[in-house]
Amino acid sequence: MDGITDAAKAPATYEDVLxxxxxxxxxxxRTPILTSSYFNQLTGAQLFFKCENFQKAGAFxxxxxxxxxxxxxxxxxxxxxxxxxxxxxxxxLSYAAGRRGIPCKVVVPRTAPExxxxxxxxxxxxxxxxxxxxxxxxxxxxxxxxxxxxxxxxPYNDPRVIxxxxxxxxxxMEDLGGLDAVIAPIGGGGMVSGTCLTLSEISPTTEIYAAExxxxxxxxxxxxxxxxxxxxxxxxxADGLKVPLKENTWHFVSRYVTDVLLASEEExxxxxxxxxxxxxxxxxPSCAVPLATILKNPEIFRGKRVGVVxxxxxxxxxxxxxxxx
Amino acid sequence: MDGITDAAKAPATYEDVLxxxxxxxxxxxRTPILTSSYFNQLTGAQLFFKCENFQKAGAFxxxxxxxxxxxxxxxxxxxxxxxxxxxxxxxxLSYAAGRRGIPCKVVVPRTAPExxxxxxxxxxxxxxxxxxxxxxxxxxxxxxxxxxxxxxxxPYNDPRVIxxxxxxxxxxMEDLGGLDAVIAPIGGGGMVSGTCLTLSEISPTTEIYAAExxxxxxxxxxxxxxxxxxxxxxxxxADGLKVPLKENTWHFVSRYVTDVLLASEEExxxxxxxxxxxxxxxxxPSCAVPLATILKNPEIFRGKRVGVVxxxxxxxxxxxxxxxx
Numbered sequence: 001m002d003g004i005t006d007a008a009k010a011p012a013t014y015e016d017v018l019x020x021x022x023x024x025x026x027x028x029x030r031t032p033i034l035t036s037s038y039f040n041q042l043t044g045a046q047l048f049f050k051c052e053n054f055q056k057a058g059a060f061x062x063x064x065x066x067x068x069x070x071x072x073x074x075x076x077x078x079x080x081x082x083x084x085x086x087x088x089x090x091x092x093l094s095y096a097a098g099r100r101g102i103p104c105k106v107v108v109p110r111t112a113p114e115x116x117x118x119x120x121x122x123x124x125x126x127x128x129x130x131x132x133x134x135x136x137x138x139x140x141x142x143x144x145x146x147x148x149x150x151x152x153x154x155p156y157n158d159p160r161v162i163x164x165x166x167x168x169x170x171x172x173m174e175d176l177g178g179l180d181a182v183i184a185p186i187g188g189g190g191m192v193s194g195t196c197l198t199l200s201e202i203s204p205t206t207e208i209y210a211a212e213x214x215x216x217x218x219x220x221x222x223x224x225x226x227x228x229x230x231x232x233x234x235x236x237x238a239d240g241l242k243v244p245l246k247e248n249t250w251h252f253v254s255r256y257v258t259d260v261l262l263a264s265e266e267e268x269x270x271x272x273x274x275x276x277x278x279x280x281x282x283x284x285p286s287c288a289v290p291l292a293t294i295l296k297n298p299e300i301f302r303g304k305r306v307g308v309v310x311x312x313x314x315x316x317x318x319x320x321x322x323x324x325x
Numbered sequence: 326m327d328g329i330t331d332a333a334k335a336p337a338t339y340e341d342v343l344x345x346x347x348x349x350x351x352x353x354x355r356t357p358i359l360t361s362s363y364f365n366q367l368t369g370a371q372l373f374f375k376c377e378n379f380q381k382a383g384a385f386x387x388x389x390x391x392x393x394x395x396x397x398x399x400x401x402x403x404x405x406x407x408x409x410x411x412x413x414x415x416x417x418l419s420y421a422a423g424r425r426g427i428p429c430k431v432v433v434p435r436t437a438p439e440x441x442x443x444x445x446x447x448x449x450x451x452x453x454x455x456x457x458x459x460x461x462x463x464x465x466x467x468x469x470x471x472x473x474x475x476x477x478x479x480p481y482n483d484p485r486v487i488x489x490x491x492x493x494x495x496x497x498m499e500d501l502g503g504l505d506a507v508i509a510p511i512g513g514g515g516m517v518s519g520t521c522l523t524l525s526e527i528s529p530t531t532e533i534y535a536a537e538x539x540x541x542x543x544x545x546x547x548x549x550x551x552x553x554x555x556x557x558x559x560x561x562x563a564d565g566l567k568v569p570l571k572e573n574t575w576h577f578v579s580r581y582v583t584d585v586l587l588a589s590e591e592e593x594x595x596x597x598x599x600x601x602x603x604x605x606x607x608x609x610p611s612c613a614v615p616l617a618t619i620l621k622n623p624e625i626f627r628g629k630r631v632g633v634v635x636x637x638x639x640x641x642x643x644x645x646x647x648x649x650x
Contacts, residue, residue, distance in 0.1 A: 032357040034379060053605040054359060273642060280378040280607040280638030313605030317598060323648055 053313030064161030094125025156190030165194030187241035189249030196256035240286035263292035378638030389486030419450025481515030490519030512566035514574030521581035565611035588617035
């Protein structure tokens with residue numbers, strides 16, 4: 001009985017989102033919301049793009065990372081934080097720790113782009129290299145934590161991170177008033193879970209769509225089958241969306257998501273390029289997935305006010321996907 | 326005596342800017358102003374980027390075009406408007422005319438990119454092709470005007486256009502309060518003249534810098550010599566900045582500009598790429614020139630609050646300058 005009750009207990013509540021917002025405000029940007037009459041005409045919807053690509057460290061993940069870092073006691077903080085991530089979470093945690101002035105160790109495959117490692121170091125993070133395998137990553141990470149006692153901040157399965165990501169849709173609702181739907185990309189489900197957490201409390205009639213690459217459709221398969229499906233090593237250009245759901249994000253995704261929508265690699269690249277051309281913003285492949293699914297399923301969104309989370313803008317300008325064709 | 330008085334009379338006044346702003350507000354965006362702690366650290370200045378790359382039709386030029394189009398009497402408007410431009414002014418005039426529902430003819434060299442022509446048509450403009458020479462352009466344009474009686478709206482030498490561009494720095498001052506300096510790219514001088522017009526009235530102590538490619542330094546040479554210098558066909562990646570000053574823009578540039586600063590082609594491309602990477606915004610080569618000159622002359626801007634006009638974001642994503650090296 002206890003077990004069942006625990007399983008149904010929310011990993012984080014809207015009170016955690018409110019506390020997170022107060023805590024992180026000095027360290028994050030209130031990102032602008034852009035509109036595009038071109039995309040409104042093309043889709044028949046009213047789209048509101050929440051530009052987290054302009055966020056500190058270039059992505060929404062800094063919200064969750066800051067909430068985790070600035071929520072630590074001084075005693076915890078003194079030992080620093082640690083994570084494994086070659087992407088935006090590693091950057092974001094480095095930024096957050098740098099702002100608090102505490103150590104941050106990020107375990108990164110030695111094959112990760114040098115530019116990413118340099119950026120983490122630039123924010124004050126310490127890059128600890130591992131071999132590009134799960135076993136090496138886990139071994140190296142365990143050693144780092146054993147040596148330092150650093151607090152592990154998971155990229156998305158951490159309730160503090162989910163509550164932090166929930167501040168994004170809180171800002172959207174404050175700035176825009178009512179929305180009929182919100183759509184965000186889904187990888188591990190941190191942003192979508194935060195969106196569920198906030199909207200289920202303050203706007204329960206707003207539909208929540210998760211957008212995913214067909215080539216890494218584990219969240220779609222999970223949603224349709226009712227249990228977590230995980231892939232070993234999916235291949236997609238949307239490299240932020242390869243990771244699987246975990247229990248804390250599944251809690252929210254399974255309860256509050258309206259539907260998971262899919263887009264092909266070609267559709268993702270086309271939506272990405274079109275956004276750069278028409279909206280003049282640099283977005284990563286991962287965050288072109290929502291627009292790709294809207295263009296593919298206009299009937300779902302027509303006539304609706306839709307918030308679109310543009311999750312990040314960290315992209316290698318020397319390797320743009322439409323240049324390599 | 327009359328001649329001297331006329332020569333000194335301002336082509337447009339701040340009252341014209343106020344009227345323009347009221348007139349064009351329904352048709353333009355109030356563009357956001359972005360900041361970047363990265364660029365602030367790099368330069369030692371506080372930079373405020375006014376993102377006219379997010380503007381309707383992708384550039385500030387829609388301000389002047391809308392002011393000209395919506396200031397026409399119904400009788401004038403019925404005959405339509407015309408201009409010669411293969412760039413942002415042609416797009417902007419097409420947009421403005423389309424919003425008013427009047428004809429717009431744009432004389433464009435047949436060698437201009439098809440994408441640009443298609444975009445003009447998409448806004449409702451009619452593209453009239455000429456040969457890529459000044460004589461052909463002038464002949465074809467004269468024919469268009471003779472046939473239609475259309476109102477000529479010059480890309481920058483038109484007082485209505487200058488007053489329209491002046492609304493941009495008006496918005497910056499309203500949103501930011503005091504600024505120590507404003508910097509904008511200079512080609513024909515429309516934006517810089519509008520900036521001079523507004524700031525000389527509402528913030529005369531704010532310095533005004535014009536940024537220009539070394540490879541097309543006609544405004545610099547004009548400023549230093551005290552009379553208009555024009556080049557025949559300068560070659561620069563900043564293709565919006567090739568045109569020379571004319572009498573109405575020279576009026577403002579010669580009186581109110583603090584200095585003209587230069588950047589090399591390499592510096593322009595580097596600043597452009599760095600902005601895409603760090604600010605996640607798509608800007609044209611032309612509007613990377615101000616940042617390139619700030620990076621080159623940090624001592625001028627250190628410790629100052631500086632408004633930077635990001636003039637436009639219309640760029641060919643298949644031909645990015647750092648990809649062709």
